[in-house]
Amino acid sequence: MTETGTETGGQSTPPASSHRRRKKAGKRHVGRWILLSLLVIVLAAGGTGWWYFEHLNGNIKGVDINKALGKDRPEKAVTASNATNLLVLGSDSRAGDNGKLDAGSVSGARSDTALLVHIPEGRQQAVAVSIPRDTLIDRPECVKQDGGTLPAAHRVMFNSVYSVAGPACVVKTVEKMSDVRIDHMMEIDFAGFKGLVDAIGGVSVTTDEDIHDSKSGFDLPKGTHKLDGTDSLKFVRTRYGHGDGSDLGRIGLQQQFMLALLSEIKKQDLLGSPTKAVKIANSATKALTTDEDLASITSLAEFARSMRGIDPNTMDTIMLPVAYDTQDRNRVVPAQPQAGQLWKAIREDTEIPESAKKSPATGG
Structure with a gap:
């Protein structure tokens, strides 16, 4: 990935003709969220011993977003009192283990994925709203991870918020831009992603064209390949060696890979192999940061079990409606009235109107 981690950095916005590829974005995020839930369910059913339960609890990092965000x-609207809003973040840090795995030369850390999953009352369905990384937003004043104060800022890149202030500030930013109360937060990083792929023995993917990314040195001939963790990271990060070189082409690869990963986990006899289930659970929890209320295996398992009634095939996936910024055509801004209609429906736990699913920047 080649975007910078600064407030003004980010990828260029592809042309509107990329509408078909944009539609893939939400599904790749949903795949990641479903995967995490599935792993927790497997762990809960596997019946690991108490001692290992405690070990896995120690892997999970917790963030007290209530303390960081204040009052x-x-x-929540009365009509949405029993609904749940989960913010899923995929972090792309180049620090520590992630730095050793980097396929490029980018430093710093960003939120590579931002997905608000709304689970209505009854938990039989869900809607996932992806927020484009290059969206210009007004960032609220935040408490940084070191305890300092980050002043509010106007017209900054959405994906810069994580890098300058951490996940709690991303939660606050989403709440400010949507007026939607976030109940829970989950974050997974790329280093843990590699360990997860290796834990299940690799993932098979099929490409209909050669991938040659001269920037990262990643080459993959067309055809079917079983990728280990390191090559999987290169696959989902590649940009310039695939399609038109845009970020949307990479999003398509990420979606394809996440579905392949989920399929691989489903077909393995994890319940019949406690050793493998524990190995996967260990990799998944090492990669996981949650809000403090979910920062234990027991809480995660309970939350995952409550999601069992949701059919991922019927989950609605929506990109936040955006329009090209009039001052910088390489950036987008929330489109009105569509974005306002979308957030209102989520706030009130009502059906999202079709008009709120259309994005001027994609021609749809």
Whole structure:
């Protein structure tokens, strides 16, 4: 990935003709979220011993978002009191283990994925709203991870918020831009992603064209290949060696890979192999940061079990409606009234109107 980690950095916005590829974005995020839930369910059913339960609890990192955000937060509407809003972040840090795995030369850390998953009352369905990384937003004042204060800022890149202030500030930013109360937060990093792929023995993918990324040195002939963790990272990060070189081409690869990963986990006899289930659970929890309320195996298992009634094939996936910024055509801004209609429906836990699913920047 070649975007910078600064407030003004980010990828260029592809032309509107990429609408078909944009539609793939939400599904790749949903795959990641479903995968995490599935792993927790497997762990819960596997019946690991108490001692290992404690070990896995120690892997999970917790963030007290209630303390970091304070009382200046949206209140839930009466009609949405039993709904749940989960913010899923995929972090792309080049620090520590992630730095050793990097396929490029980018430093710093960003949120590579931002997905608000709304689970209505009854938990029989869900809607996932992806927020484009190159969206210009107004960032609220935040408490940084070191305890310092980050002042509010106007017209900054959405994906810069994580790099300058961490996940709690991303939660606050999403709440400010949507007026939607976020109940829970989950974050997974790329180093843990590699360990997860290796733990299941690799993932098979099929490409209909050669991939030659001269920037990262990743080459993959067309055809079917079983990728280990390291090559899987290169596969989902490649950009310039595939398609038109845009970020949307990479999004398509990420979606394809996440579905292949989920399929691989489903077909393995994890319940019949406690050793493998424990190995996978260990990799998954090492990669996981959650809000403090979910920062234990027991809490995660309970949350995952409550999601069992949701059919991923019927999950609605929506990109936040955006329009090209009038001052910088390489950036987008939330489109009105569509974005306002979308957030209102989520706030009130009502059906999302079709008009709120259309994005001027994609011609749809």
